[in-house]
Amino acid sequence: DQQVKQNSPSLSVQEGRISILNCDYTNSMFDYFLWYKKYPAEGPTFLISISSIKDKNEDGRFTVFLNKSAKHLSLHIVPSQPGDSAVYFCAASALQGAQKLVFGQGTRLTINP
Amino acid sequence: SAVISQKPSRDICQRGTSLTIQCQVDSQVTMMFWYRQQPGQSLTLIATANQGSEATYESGFVIDKFPISRPNLTFSTLTVSNMSPEDSSIYLCSVRTGAHSGNTIYFGEGSWLTVV
Numbered sequence: 609d610q611q612v613k614q615n616s617p618s619l620s621v622q623e624g625r626i627s628i629l630n631c632d633y634t635n636s637m638f639d640y641f642l643w644y645k646k647y648p649a650e651g652p653t654f655l656i657s658i659s660s661i662k663d664k665n666e667d668g669r670f671t672v673f674l675n676k677s678a679k680h681l682s683l684h685i686v687p688s689q690p691g692d693s694a695v696y697f698c699a700a701s702a703l704q705g706a707q708k709l710v711f712g713q714g715t716r717l718t719i720n721p
Numbered sequence: 722s723a724v725i726s727q728k729p730s731r732d733i734c735q736r737g738t739s740l741t742i743q744c745q746v747d748s749q750v751t752m753m754f755w756y757r758q759q760p761g762q763s764l765t766l767i768a769t770a771n772q773g774s775e776a777t778y779e780s781g782f783v784i785d786k787f788p789i790s791r792p793n794l795t796f797s798t799l800t801v802s803n804m805s806p807e808d809s810s811i812y813l814c815s816v817r818t819g820a821h822s823g824n825t826i827y828f829g830e831g832s833w834l835t836v837v
Contacts, residue, residue, distance in 0.1 A: 651828035711764040
């Protein structure tokens with residue numbers, strides 16, 4: 609039972625353009641969402657989060673959008689830079705639970721010069 | 722944020738042996754978590770380590786295989802017991818900062834274990 613899904617295992621974007629990473633979830637109890645960036649053999653690095661009371665959160669080049677009715681969120685990176693090449697994980701948690709995170713499978717983003 | 726240090730960062734282990742991974746945080750935290758990422762897979766929660774009480778294990782993980790200690794609010798250990806090649810993974814310690822739910826969960830650098 610995959611409660612958090614990232615249906616695109618990989619994405620290739622040209623430098624300077626917008627990268628859009630998508631994530632879907634099935635558990636309606638989830639109300640806090642996070643995006644992490646991960647390089648091989650390293651721990652995930654927190655990027656940005658959003659709670660269910662918002663539909664958008666922005667931090668520099670990163671913006672996360674949440675569509676609760678569709679149970680869908682997306683991460684926009686603009687402009688994309690070569691250093692953004694990594695695996696991006698979407699994660700979800702329920703505030704009333706133990707705040708443990710449920711992760712998607714990840715999307716490998718490659719930024720081409 | 723929190724600075725989380727893990728030891729060892731990488732190790733090659735013999736089948737049947739056990740290895741203990743240490744996690745040190747630079748501030749006191751209530752909740753610490755241990756995750757695993759097997760090759761090509763996503764991150765999976767092993768257990769929640771709470772100071773002063775037994776760890777809470779997720780489905781598919783048991784205390785005999787993954788004993789956890791949490792002696793204080795800044796330190797935890799995870800032991801991978803009687804290792805087999807299927808235990809080859811990155812093991813990640815993470816903490817939740819802040820007293821209120823919804824605060825961010827941060828991760829250590831991970832401990833990459835290869836079982837031969």
